[in-house]
Amino acid sequence: MDATNQLRTVNVTRYILALREGGSLPALADADDGFKYVVKFRGAGHLEKALIAELLGGEIARLMGFKVPELVYAELDPAFGRTEGDEEIQDLLQGSQGLNLALHFLSGAINFDPLVTEVDAQTASEIVWLDAFITNVDRTFKNTNMLMWHKELWLIDHGASFFFHHSWVNWEKHALSPFTYIKDHVLLPQATMLDKANTKFKSILTEEALRNIVNLIPDTWLISPDGSESPESMREVYAQFLIRRIANSEIFVKEAQDARKVLI
Template sequence: MKNNFDLRTVNVTRYITPLREGGSLPALAEADDDFKYVLKFKGAGHGVKALIAELIGGQIAKALKLQLPELVFANLDEAFGRSEGDEEIQDLLQGSQGLNLALHFLSGSITFDPVVTTVDDKLASQIVWLDAYITNVDRTFRNTNMLIWHKELWLIDHGACLYFHHSWNNWEQHAKSPFALIKDHVLLPQASLLKEVDAEYKALLTNEKLEEIVNTIPEEWLVWEDTEETPEALRNVYLQFLQTRLNNSKIFVNQAQNAR
């Protein structure tokens, strides 16, 4: 049976230029479908955990009918990047052979600026709710991680969310945390409809949808050196985390409302 959250897989054919953002070093690249993508490497920063966060965060945004560039799995051949002159980039490419993650490149988009663009209360509340749910620390005034493209607001960069997986043993505690960092969210001042959005989104995110989403995590991304857990056990913890957090959404919604 087809999973509504299944992604296409493309083969990267050309490395165009690095996009130096923090420590992750994504790149603009071209694939064999002739489209350009922002490529996120499993050999960078927090490795596959950042890709899993990007994947799950993006898939949940999609389930909630928010705008984000198409996500695709991006395959890097072992020969790719051998002619790259920059040693740091060559090491990154060599360490990222196999399956990576990419977002469709929105050519001509501009970075969202809250001073220039006003977001209505409903959309602001939807995005704040999403980020409180997935514990996304990276949608602030300093780094909005949103784009304006064709006069619409698009969400990007969810690799910093679900940070509980960096200290795996406390996932139950993290699942019920209020997420105090929501106070720094760029759209929090406009998020006046959080209670209404909470009811809508809890109805949208069924257990079946959450299960479909975590089932899109490639098995090779769930083989970690720092744990003896099987890929299936790790996948199940992601699912339990998302279900538990959703069932206790009142905690993070109240935190966000109080932070306003």
């Protein structure tokens, strides 16, 4: 099932600026609804898989109650970017024709600095739980992937989540993994309430809710590595990964708790 009608779709009208902080060359761009967006391109680094991770991670975080910029599908016309002088960017745009993903641009937002802004234990625990759940290898001191906007904490950039899908093998094993990368999480030292977060989110992230989010993945992003799987069967893998992972959440919660003990 193609569920692209469940998020707004905008047409990118003007390429403003390449955002070179990351390796995937997202861009600040104007769209035909009058707003600015940070566009993630399907022709970049990890191709459609990065967009799938961004979509799933962002919408799961939103369902959990976190502040996340609005995600929209961003349509890129074949003629777009032909006047771009940078050859690398022009190649990226040509390889990203069709449906991409974009985040509403938070004008004036500043990067979260853990040395400047203190995060309470409950919030820290809930963010650590989220990232362990979706296997997000970012949100470290090096790359916090959080913004402060109007004195509130916003979560961004979930494209490095669900790393199992880059190999697309043994997803059942990955669903039950403890996620050892959580030891590098920027908020782990403050995450003293992981059991409470676990109880809270197991009731929020129901199978129906998770399937509704998985159904947002467009057919055109679901490309089987060997051509043997349909978009529907690939969606089912994502759904089952999430359903099994939350059913066994004590595994990754314990890993986070043990990693925190080592830190302190």
